[in-house]
Amino acid sequence: MKLIGSATSPYVRRIRLLLADAGQGYEFSDLNIYGEDREELRRQNPTLKIPVLHDGDEVIFDSRVIYRYLQDKLDLPGINWKQENLLTMIDGANDSMVALLLTQRSGIDISEDKLFYNLQRERIEQTLAELEKLVADDAFEVWNYPAMCLYSMFDWGVFRGLLDTAGYPHLSAWLAEQQDRPGIHSSDPRTAA
Ligand SMILES: N[C@@H](CCC(=O)N[C@@H](CS)C(=O)NCC(=O)O)C(=O)O
Structure with a gap:
């Protein structure tokens, strides 16, 4: 693989966490998708997004579809409608956080009171407030694929300076509890930056 x-x-990190948890070995191709590896990305995926999974002759785009593929292949638990x-x-x-980061990197001030930025900020605030409540209610007690996705998203938002841990005490405490899960340290974006 x-x-x-x-x-x-x-x-990509959510899939790395999943593969680590499943004990599935794989080769990792670390591309600079906005820089020198752009041509390789064009060859890999016409939508120009990562992750992409190769397994023998199969090539799978999109993390959600990759999960479905790995679920079948590795006999992982299914995802119910709530999940x-x-x-x-x-x-x-x-x-929305990726959209804001790319806008910022385009030299645009995302703190301006503009419809597009306001909509992204509102979505981030609304979903994070809901996720904070769900974590407080122990909805993410089990280390499963949704938990891996939550971990990767929240930690990345903090890493990129888009989320402030002080506003999310339950999520922050939950994150700290997951530190020894398989693959957490080896996939930390801070060690790559
Ligand atoms: N729905 C996709 C989203 C993947 C995604 O947005 N990946 C980002 C990297 S974090 C990307 O490739 N962005 C390239 C771009 O937006 O041009 C998935 O779940 O795999």
Whole structure:
């Protein structure tokens, strides 16, 4: 198995955590998707996004689909409808944070009172407030795929300076409790930056 990604991507990290937890070995291709490895990304995925998983002749795009593929292949637990909604919330916050980061990197001031930035900020705040409540209610007690996605998203938001841990005491405490889970340290975006 080969995972095409980058050492800092939260969508790639969730799959790295999953593979580590399942004890599945794999080759990791760490691309600079906005720089020198752009051509390789074009060859890998027409949507120009990571992660991409290669397994023999199969090439799978998108972390959510990769999970479904690995679930079948490695006999992992299924995701129920409630958990699908958790993934949608986590992805909503994560996509908006990626959009804000790329806007910021384009030299645009994202603190301006503009519709697009306001909508992203509102989505991030709303989903994170809901996730904070769910963590307080022990909805993420089990270290499963939604928990790995939550960990990767929240830790990445903090790493990129888009989230303030002080506003999310339950999430922050939950994050600290997961430090010894398989793959957490080796996939830390801070060690790659
Ligand atoms: N829905 C996709 C999202 C993946 C995604 O947005 N990945 C980011 C890296 S963190 C990316 O490739 N961004 C490239 C771009 O937006 O141009 C998934 O779950 O795999």
